[in-house]
Amino acid sequence: MSDQSLLVLTLVELADSLVDDFDVVELLSLLADRCVAMLDVSAAGVMLVSPEGELRVVASSSEDMRVLEVFELQADEGPCLDSFRTGAAVLIEDLWRENERWPQFAPAAVTAGFRSVHAIPMRLRGSVVGALNLFAHERGPLSESDVVAGQALADVATIAILQQRVASESRLLIDQLNTALTTRIVIEQAKGVLGERAGLSMESAFETMRGYARDHNMRLAEVARRVLDKSLALGDVVPGSSDRHPL
Amino acid sequence: MTGAGIMLMSGGVAQGSVCSSNAVSALLEDLQFTLGEGPGVDAFTGDHPVAEADLAGPQASRWVAFTPPAVAAGARAVFGFPLRVGAVRVGALHLYRDQPGAIDDDQHANALVLAGVAARAVLTMQAEAAPGLIGPELEAGSDFHFVVHEASGMVSVQLDIGVGEALARLRARAFAEDRPLSAVALDVVERRVRFT
Known part of the structure; x- marks a missing residue:
């Protein structure tokens, strides 16, 4: 397959994988592998910014520890960090000339067998989420068509990541809403139980439970639950009531 | 469309009405809450749009309890869309028209967009919660409809049964009397009705 058709196929595959519950790491691993298959590079990795603001390796085309270490070094210095900070591509034709700029990263990358390195930012509008990192054994520039293809791949991956973040935030909010609703329903049910047992209005039943919760340093939801499961007796909750039978 | 309503759902059960554009839409929501069936309920549980272009027609038999009162109130075509953000569902948008007829492609596409906007609006409001x-x-x-849950608690004491079963009894009574569940529940809470 030509590089051109593999690029189109990969873009379609990445877009197709943007279904509801996709695995981001799997998607980015596919991205790294395809970069090596169709661009003129020998290793590719994806670095994403963590919630703490640090760049982390999330996917790599290589399992070689020396290569992974070169990726990891870029939490502190290197083309990925620069690309992440500036939002622009960093294209290094010859690593031998970069020892001063990156005293840790450049020698380590050369030792791992690389001579040129490129970082393409993963950005969407104002937000930069990480960088796509490409390594080659040979010295020399990344071709213009490879830069364009790499950026297209990085853009699709960025959309995928942002979409997944929105989805997990939404899931959290819905879980919170469902929990809040369930808790509230239990409280309303307990108001009914207590009101019926003690002949109280719903308002008085609520105030009574709230008072009990305050006096016993319990959460209102917990008092309501215990009213419902009858582990609290009427006389415990309603002052002046002599009924010691369970609710 | 003649009217629209948005309902919240949780655990496959209608939990409440966020808004409705007119009295018929409010009734359609109440019917779905009372009876546990209808276009919004199906759209939510099935996670896909639901259309019934001729509610009074002979083919419209999927909601045996919902359909007669909905038609009597003036709904001749009903449509449901899940309220979703990504894979997550929070409720349903239900639409009705006072004339039979299918929903066209443009309306369908617009309804999907509106349902998405409504879902995000619900989540945005929940993001402000303590x-x-x-x-x-x-x-x-x-x-x-919190009054329904208060009444469930009261009926559970009156009949010495669990609150879940008490809710089922309230629903049965509402269905038998052809009244909204919340109206029956209010009678219980205000002590005009006892279950014995």
């Missing part, structure tokens, strides 16, 4: 509580704006602007 821990463990319903978002204040969401609670103030919606009707969660």
Whole structure:
């Protein structure tokens, strides 16, 4: 397959994988592998910014520890960090000339067998989420068509990541809403139980439970639950009531 | 469309009305809450749009309890869309028209967009909530039928049964009397009706 058709196929595959519950790491691993298959590079990795603001390796085309270490070094210095900070591509034709700029990263990358390195930012509008990192054994520039293809791949991956973040935030909010609703329903049910047992209005039943919760340093939801499961007796909750039978 | 309503759902059960555009839409929501069936309920549980272009027609038999009162109130075509953000569902948008007829492609596409916007609006309101509580704006602007749960608690004592079963008894009574569940529940809470 030509590089051109593999690029189109990969873009379609990445877009197709943007279904509801996709695995981001799997998607980015596919991205790294395809970069090596169709661009003129020998290793590719994806670095994403963590919630703490640090760049982390999330996917790599290589399992070689020396290569992974070169990726990891870029939490502190290197083309990925620069690309992440500036939002622009960093294209290094010859690593031998970069020892001063990156005293840790450049020698380590050369030792791992690389001579040129490129970082393409993963950005969407104002937000930069990480960088796509490409390594080659040979010295020399990344071709213009490879830069364009790499950026297209990085853009699709960025959309995928942002979409997944929105989805997990939404899931959290819905879980919170469902929990809040369930808790509230239990409280309303307990108001009914207590009101019926003690002949109280719903308002008085609520105030009574709230008072009990305050006096016993319990959460209102917990008092309501215990009213419902009858582990609290009427006389415990309603002052002046002599009924010691369970609710 | 003649009217629209948005309902919140949780655990496959209608939990409340966020808004409705007119009295018929409000009734359609109430019927779905009372009976546990209808276009919004199906759209939510099936996670896909639902269309019934001729509610009074002979083919419209999927909602045996919902359909007769909905038609009597003037709904001749009903449509349901899940309220979703990504894979997550929070409720349903239901639409009705006072004439039979299918929904066209443009309307269908617009309804999907509106359902997405509504879902995001619900989540945005919930994002303002204190821990463990319903978002204040969401609670103030919606009707969660809490009176029904109070009545369930009371009926559970009256009949010495669980609250779940008490809710089922309230629903059965509402269906038998052809009244909204919340109206029957209010009678219980205001002690005009006892279950014995």
